[in-house]
Amino acid sequence: MSKIDLHMHSAFSLDADLPVEILIDRCLANQVSTLAVTDHNSVHSVNVARQYTQNKDVTVLSGIEIDCSFQGGNYHLLGYGFKGDMADFYNLEKHITKLQADVVPVKLQKLKDLGFHLDEDHLYHLAKGNTPQEEQMAELILEDERNFSHPLLSIYRGEGARADMPLINFYWDFFGAGKPCHTPVAYPALTDMVSLIKSNHGIPVIAHIGANVKTDHLKVLDEMKAVGVMGVEVFSSYHNAELANKLYDYALGSDLFVTCGSDFHGKNKPKIEVGICNYDLAAEQYIKRFVESALA
Structure with a gap:
């Protein structure tokens, strides 16, 4: 059965190690037929992936994962399906790179x-x-x-x-937050990053909410939806079945897109493989609807 994986990282993410081409080959070997490379604060993989898959039986969405802040916490916002010259994203990468280097x-x-x-x-x-x-x-x-x-x-x-x-x-x-070496970084506001993605004709989706907050997931998502977040990464390597089911019901009841992602990085996360997203056939139909919207 073909698989969908909309959250993975190539070597354009500084904490991952596989070139885009090898990452896509790995996806094909693992029956992943629909994918997005979502590098940290970077869109450099987008054109590489498009060119490499021109004659391959695989669907590729443009993607990015942006570090951002919301109500005093740090989150990851995924952007999909954006179009244009991507200048906004290149400028964003320069800004966040400086923020991270300074600390x-x-x-x-x-x-x-x-x-x-x-x-x-x-x-x-x-x-x-x-x-x-x-x-x-x-x-x-x-x-x-x-x-x-x-x-x-x-x-x-x-x-x-x-x-x-x-x-x-x-x-x-x-x-991590509250840990001995935690160093605050003034990441861009989630509201601004939602606007940036939308202004480039993309769809903003909150990534692995279970990795960022341990309680009140739905309350946080309500507040994010109010500022323009359009989808939830329901099926994630960070979410157990109970949380995934709760997020799934919430997304459907709130008219939000349902997505999935492994968050594959390579050697830094050796237990995580591409295509391991743990959705069922019923959820797959909603994920496919999102893919269609992101490609439109």
């Missing part, structure tokens, strides 16, 4: 304050001229023999409780 020294100092050793020159070499990512910091910290006996790191090694996906787990455990 790297602060993050590194917070890691040092916890007693972690990290070779900064190696970190910037690993980043290849881009903004160093938290997962790269985690990789170097875990590999550095000076940290082998650090008590905070044992859970990321061997059979440790967080060793299944050590790099992304390190990110969540140390850089």
Whole structure:
């Protein structure tokens, strides 16, 4: 059976590693016939994906995942089906890249304050001229023999409780909201990003709400709908069946689009594979309706 996956990342996302072409080949090998590459704050994959799939039996939507803020919290807003010269998105990428680069020294100092050793020159070499990512910091910290006996790191090694996906787990455990290395970034307002996507004839969809808030999901979604969000990523690798069912019923009852996505990244999230979105046949029909709208 063919699959739909509308949330995945190529190497144009600094925390992912596969070139667009290899990512699409991976999708085809996993029977994904409808997809969107939604790189972080970047649309560089769009034309590459279109050109590479010209003679392939696959449907590709233009996509992006934007870091944004709403009511004091950080969220990810997906944009689909946008058209035009994409200049607005290129300018957005430059802006967010600077915001993220400016806080790297602060993050590194917070890691040092916890007693972690990290070779900064190696970190910037690993980043290849881009903004160093938290997962790269985690990789170097875990590999550095000076940290082998650090008590905070044992859970990321061997059979440790967080060793299944050590790099992304390190990110969540140390850089998530309320965690010791969390560093606020003044991301663009969600309302402005909704307007940006719509002004480029796209559809704004809130990504994996379950990864961003633990309670009151529907209340938050009501407030996001009020400012123009048009869809919910119901089926996500971050949502269990109970939450997915709740979001599904909410979306249908609120006249919002239903979408799905694995959030594939590659080595940073090794347990997540393309095409693993866990929707059923009934939900697939609503997802297909969204795809048709995004392609119109």
